[in-house]
Structures are given as C-alpha cells and as structure tokens.
Amino acid sequence: MSHQRKPRRKAVMAVGGVAALGAAALVLPHASASQDATGDGRAPRTTGTGTGTARTLRASDAPDLDARLRRLLGDAFAGSYYDSGRQRLVVNVAGGDGDVIGRAKKSGAVVRRVANSAAELGAATRTLKAEAAVPGTSWAVDPRTGKVLVTADSTVTGARWDRIRSAVRGLGPGTATLKRSPGTFRTLASGGDAVFSQTRGGSVRCSLGFNVTAADGGPAFLTAGHCGVAAEKWSDTETGGPTATVDRATFPGEGDFSLVTYDDPGTRAPSEVDTGDGRTVPIGRAAEATVGQAVFRMGSTTGLHDGRVTGLDATVNFPSETDPGGVDTVTGLIRTDVCAEPGDSGGPLFTRDGGALGLTSGGSGDCAGGGETFFQPVTTALRATGATLGGGAGGGEGGQTGADDQSGAGAGAGAGVGVGVGSGSADETGPGAGAHRPGAADDGTPAPTGTR
Structure with a gap:
C-alpha cells in the first residue's frame, strides 16, 4: 500500500484506464x-538455416541480442523475430561473409539466410x-x-x-x-472509464497510458497523439474542471503520442497499470518490442487481453479527418494480433514483468472474433518529449527510467497505488471490469500486486 499523499482532487486518473476519443483514431480492418x-x-527462398549454438532466452532479453546482432551483421542484418515456442531469437541474414555468420551463430541466435536485405x-x-x-x-x-x-x-x-x-x-x-481485408477504417468511439475534454463539437473522451515525469520534473502522462490534437484541456470527470493540459502532441506523421501534464504539481501518479478488480502491474522500465513477443493490452472497454507482436515500424494510412478525400499517414508503429474495440484507444501495451511497450493507436475487429491493433512505441514518445517513465512529484521511489536507460528492471517503478477514475459519467466502470484474464502463454500472465 502507498503511504504517499493522494492528489488534491476527486480521484487519480487510473493508469491503464482507457476510453474512446470521438476524433481521428486509427482503425485498420483485420486481414482475413x-x-x-x-x-x-x-x-522468400532461404539458402539454409543454422542453429549453431542457439540458446533459449526470455522474450525480454531478445531486444538486447537483436541490438548486438544488428551491430555485428551490419548490412547483412535483415530483421529478426522471437520464436516463442523454442524461446529463441531468429535472425535473418542476407549476404555476409562466413566469419560474420559464424559469430552471429555463436551469439546465441538461430541464423536464417534470406533473399531480401x-x-x-x-x-x-x-x-x-x-x-x-x-x-x-x-x-x-x-x-x-x-x-x-x-x-x-x-x-x-x-x-x-x-x-x-x-x-x-x-x-x-x-x-x-x-x-x-473485408473491413473498413472507422474511428474509435464510445468506451468506459475515461479522461474527458470539452470542445466545440461536444465532449470527447480518451485514455491514459503511462504516468511519466516531464522534463521539468512535473507529473504527467502519455496518451495517444490524436487525443492531444483533438483537445488541450483534460479532466477525470465529464463535467468537472480541467486537471491536465497537453504539452505536446504528434499526430499524424512520425507517431501517435501526446504528453499531458497534471495541473496540480503535487499529483502523485503511480507507475503501474490498473488491470481491474483492485489489481495492478508495476511498470518499471520502457522496453523495445520484438516480433513474436507475448504482450498484454489493458482497455476499459474490453479489459485485459493478450497476444503477440507481429511487426515493427508499421505505416498506417487512413482517411483524413480534416481534409475530405485526403490521407493521414502515421509511421513507426508496433503491429500486434491483440484484439481491441472502440474505447480501448490510448491504453497501455506492456509485458508480464512490467515493461512499458506502447500506447494503443488503433485497431480492427473485436475481442469476440479477434483483430489487429497498432501501438505507438513508448521509447519513441519518451525520446521525443524528454519525459521519463514513472510518476512525477515523488510518484516513485528510486531512479526513473527514461528513453536512454531502458535496461534497469524496476528502476522507475512508482511506489504509489492506483485509485479509481472519477465518477462523472453514468456509464463509467472500473477499468478492469469484466476483464478477460488470458491463459498462461510462454511467459505467463501479468503478475498483479495486492489490492488498492
């Protein structure tokens, strides 16, 4: 339990509380x-596969090995993915001399020759x-x-x-x-627990992804960029006064992320994801995603769901909300097979051991039949905004974890404890209400902590 002072307002915006934004949200239909x-x-044709001294490793260790192989292979590196069944990293190699290939095998990866560099x-x-x-x-x-x-x-x-x-x-x-795909693009509308803003077009709703500390040391949070583009002031109730202000928003273009600062500098914003039923997952570091990695997404519309990373640096094109007939392009996203539904926009993508991976940008399908969802990488958002992972104004004890220090497990875990979202809307429910509890995958389900 936290001994820290609660913010001087009705309730903290729950980390991982996700809701809709009736604005330009990305949705790409599931390809069936x-x-x-x-x-x-x-x-593509392969010219042979060598296991060498391939070793088993955890998904959380795959990004480090991938980074070493990128440096080692240079121009011969042609991508990699995590084979969850065998718990190995598979690296694609196009060209390269025998000595380099041999060293790549000795590094512990499965080396696969491919045609395309x-x-x-x-x-x-x-x-x-x-x-x-x-x-x-x-x-x-x-x-x-x-x-x-x-x-x-x-x-x-x-x-x-x-x-x-x-x-x-x-x-x-x-x-x-x-x-x-037989589907179509559509905006993410409706939802559950939310942060709200009033605009000329009416009330809009969005979600909070991860609490962070802004570059000036103040408390803030990351959310989807289309939220920050849609409105500047945000509240934890539909009819309440603003409690947070957009500092920076990127959408469309090279990402979909916003940094929103809490107006009360004394806000204690814990570094955790609320998975419902009074349970939380402490978030201790920002991490890079790996293709094949098991991941979890929290959304207040559909609860907790799991899946795998299927692609990196994805580009999504969708109809412009401001230019009829135009196109808005967002680049650099994480592609997954995790389901999502309207209202899950902006929520956190994370790992079982507390690694923050992404912010929900948009998706297709539903959680009854499955779908495809894209996420903004957290590491990119941290580098762009200068923020560090973890609650501000004393929101966590110990070191904060920023974009330039992604390796320390638990380094930025806040010591705070989440509380419910404000009760400004009749349809608001706890962010984990009715949450799907995924079965144990290769690396199991998230390990929540205590009750709140």
Whole structure:
C-alpha cells in the first residue's frame, strides 16, 4: 500500500484506464483473405538455416541480442523475430561473409539466410509511401517471411486497388505480400472509464497510458497523439474542471503520442497499470518490442487481453479527418494480433514483468472474433518529449527510467497505488471490469500486486 499523499482532487486518473476519443483514431480492418502479389504465396527462398549454438532466452532479453546482432551483421542484418515456442531469437541474414555468420551463430541466435536485405525492404517501404499511400492501407516488414506485408481494406477499390497492386508487383518477385481485408477504417468511439475534454463539437473522451515525469520534473502522462490534437484541456470527470493540459502532441506523421501534464504539481501518479478488480502491474522500465513477443493490452472497454507482436515500424494510412478525400499517414508503429474495440484507444501495451511497450493507436475487429491493433512505441514518445517513465512529484521511489536507460528492471517503478477514475459519467466502470484474464502463454500472465 502507498503511504504517499493522494492528489488534491476527486480521484487519480487510473493508469491503464482507457476510453474512446470521438476524433481521428486509427482503425485498420483485420486481414482475413490474402493475395500474394508475387503469385506463389510462399515465404522468400532461404539458402539454409543454422542453429549453431542457439540458446533459449526470455522474450525480454531478445531486444538486447537483436541490438548486438544488428551491430555485428551490419548490412547483412535483415530483421529478426522471437520464436516463442523454442524461446529463441531468429535472425535473418542476407549476404555476409562466413566469419560474420559464424559469430552471429555463436551469439546465441538461430541464423536464417534470406533473399531480401534490410536495405532492400526499407527501399520497398519508401516506394510504397511514394506510390501507394492511399486511405485504407498499411504496411510493415514481416521478418517471419522476409517480406513487406501490405494490407488494403474494402474501401480500396477500382483505380486505388489497381494502384496499390501495381506498386506491390513493381517491387519485384518475393519482396511484398498484398492482403485484402473485408473491413473498413472507422474511428474509435464510445468506451468506459475515461479522461474527458470539452470542445466545440461536444465532449470527447480518451485514455491514459503511462504516468511519466516531464522534463521539468512535473507529473504527467502519455496518451495517444490524436487525443492531444483533438483537445488541450483534460479532466477525470465529464463535467468537472480541467486537471491536465497537453504539452505536446504528434499526430499524424512520425507517431501517435501526446504528453499531458497534471495541473496540480503535487499529483502523485503511480507507475503501474490498473488491470481491474483492485489489481495492478508495476511498470518499471520502457522496453523495445520484438516480433513474436507475448504482450498484454489493458482497455476499459474490453479489459485485459493478450497476444503477440507481429511487426515493427508499421505505416498506417487512413482517411483524413480534416481534409475530405485526403490521407493521414502515421509511421513507426508496433503491429500486434491483440484484439481491441472502440474505447480501448490510448491504453497501455506492456509485458508480464512490467515493461512499458506502447500506447494503443488503433485497431480492427473485436475481442469476440479477434483483430489487429497498432501501438505507438513508448521509447519513441519518451525520446521525443524528454519525459521519463514513472510518476512525477515523488510518484516513485528510486531512479526513473527514461528513453536512454531502458535496461534497469524496476528502476522507475512508482511506489504509489492506483485509485479509481472519477465518477462523472453514468456509464463509467472500473477499468478492469469484466476483464478477460488470458491463459498462461510462454511467459505467463501479468503478475498483479495486492489490492488498492
């Protein structure tokens, strides 16, 4: 239990309390049918797989090994992913001399030779941005296949479909796969526990992701960028006065994140995720995501859900909310197979052991039939805003964890304790009410702490 003073207002905005924003939120339909633009539907040809001295490792250790291999392999590095079944990191290699390959195997990874280099795949995504950035499309490098995975929703028809199909085929055989989805883009509306803002268009709602300390030492929190673009002042009740102010917002463009500072500098904002029923997961560090990694997402609409990272540095194109017929593009997102529904926008993506990974940006499908959700990487948001992970104004004891220090487990864990969201709306419920409790995956379910 916390011995710290509670904020001088009705209630703390619960960490992980997620709700809707009736504004420009990303939603990309789940791809349920596919068409391989190369015509063969197969993964790129490999020239052999060597296990060398491959060792088992935890998903949380995979990013460190990935970073070492990037430096070791240089231009030969062509992506990596975490094989959760075998608990190994698989690294793709395109070219490279035998000595370098040997050292890569000795590092502990499974080495797989592939046809497409990282430079070639990067060039492919830049070509897509120039030639195929139409509303209803998304793409990201898929290290499992060694290709760029491109998705087009049901609104991409006629000339637009011809345009993106031509762009994919123009990349050359074995470079990209084009998937067709029956769904459409839609904004994330409705929800549950929320932070609120009043605009000329009415009341908007969004969610709090992770509490942080701003560069000036004051208490703040991170949330989705489209929240900060939609409104400047935020409250923990629908009819209450503002309690937090947007300091910086990025959306669209290179990310979807906002830094929002608490107006009361004495606010004690704990570094934890509220998973419902009075249970919390302490957040101790910001971490990089790895393809194949098991992750958890908290949302007050659908509760706690789990899944895996399926892609990094994803680009999403969707219809502009301000320019009819235009397109807004967001880059640098984490792609996952975690489900989400309207109202889950802005919530935290995290690991069982308290690693903060991302902020919910948008998704497709639902939690009955499954879906696909994109997240803003927390590390990018911290670097851009100068914030450090953890509660401000004494919100945590011990060192804070920032974007430049991501390794210390528990370094920024706040000693505070979460309390419920304000009761300004009749439909507000606890952020974990009815939460799905995922079954134990490779690395189990989150380990909550105590009651509040």
